[in-house]
Amino acid sequence: MYWARHEAWDRVRSALEGSSFYKLPKVLQWFTGNIGFHHVHHIRPRIPNYNLQRAHEEVPVFQKVKPITLRKSLKSLRMNVWDEAQQKLASFRSLRTRPRASAA
Numbered sequence: 001m002y003w004a005r006h007e008a009w010d011r012v013r014s015a016l017e018g019s020s021f022y023k024l025p026k027v028l029q030w031f032t033g034n035i036g037f038h039h040v041h042h043i044r045p046r047i048p049n050y051n052l053q054r055a056h057e058e059v060p061v062f063q064k065v066k067p068i069t070l071r072k073s074l075k076s077l078r079m080n081v082w083d084e085a086q087q088k089l090a091s092f093r094s095l096r097t098r099p100r101a102s103a104a
Helices: 013-018 026-031 038-043 049-058 068-080 092-097
Strands: 082-083 088-090
Touching: 013 038, 038 049
Parallel strands: none
Antiparallel strands: 082 088
């Protein structure tokens, strides 16, 4: 996950870290038109869906993106909100149990 305020936002980081590489079984990959290679699509949206996997395999920076599996994606359904202090996704439940910051 990637999130940054406007002045610190980086297009490449946003594409590589803020969009997913969803590693799907081949049959689902075919049915979804290679949507799992979303990180490639965000860098180069004009690459046709049938070339996204090849682009991923040929460009080393794409291979550094950690894949999300079906199992991980189901676990991520509980992540509802961006925790700016910890720079990660969090559930509403985890935010309720954390002590509140005092107003400055």
